[in-house]
Amino acid sequence: MSKYMQKELERLESMLLALSALVQENIHKAIRAFQTRDVELARQVSSADREVDRMEVDIEEECLKMLALYQPVAIDLRYIIAALKINNDLERVGDLANNIAKRAVVMAESTEVRIPFDFSGFARQTLDMLSKTIDAFIKLDLVRAREIMKLDEVIDRKHSEAEETIGRVIREDPAHDIPYLQILWVSRCLERIGDHATNIAEDIIYLLEGEIIRHRHKLQGDKE
Secondary structure, eight states: OOHHHHHHHHHHHHHHHHHHHHHHHHHHHHHHHHHHTOHHHHHHHHHHHHHHHHHHHHHHHHHHHHHHHHOOOHHHHHHHHHHHHHHHHHHHHHHHHHHHHHHHHHHHTSOOOOOSSOHHHHHHHHHHHHHHHHHHHHHTOHHHHHHHHHHHHHHHHHHHHHHHHHHHHHHHOGGGHHHHHHHHHHHHHHHHHHHHHHHHHHHHHHHHHOOOOTTHHHHHHHHO
C-alpha cells in the first residue's frame, strides 16, 4: 500500500468516526426531546440532520475517489466497500433521529399520556447497541460484532411487545390515539436503529473475514 493511500484510509476513518459521533449525539438528543416534550431540542436535531446528510455525501465521494485513484485490492478494497455501506447505515440512523424529533414536536402539542411500557429501558438498550457497534468498528473487534447481531433479537422483541401494548391501550382509550401513535412510531424507529446497527456489525465481519453474512439466516430457513 502506498503512503498516500494509507493517509487517505486514515482520513476516511476519521470522517466515519466524526459522522458516527454526530449521529449518536442526535439520537440521544431526539430521545430526550421526546421524553421531555422539548420542542427546541427537537429542532436542534432536525437542524443537525442537514450536517449528517452533508457528511454522508462527503464520505461517499471520498470512497469513490479512492476506488478510482488507487484501485485497492484485498482488505483495503473491503474496507472502502464496508465504509460505503456503514456510511449509508449511519445516515439512515440520522434520519431516524430526525423522525423521533418530529414525533417529539407532535407529542408536545398533544395531550400528555403515560408511555405504557418501559420506554427508557428500550431506548437505553438500543443506544447501547449502537454504541457497541461503533466501538466494534473503531477496534475492528470481530467478537463484539458477532455479539451485536444477537442483540437485534432483543430489540425486535421489545418493539413487538410495545406494539402489542400500544394497540391494546388505543382500543381502551381511543380519544388519545394521536400521542399513543407517536409512541408507537418512535418504538418502530428504535427497532430500525437496531437493524442498522446489525447491518454495520455484518459489514465489520465482511471487512475482517471477507464473508458476506447478510440474509444468511433467511437463506438457511428457505433451504430447511
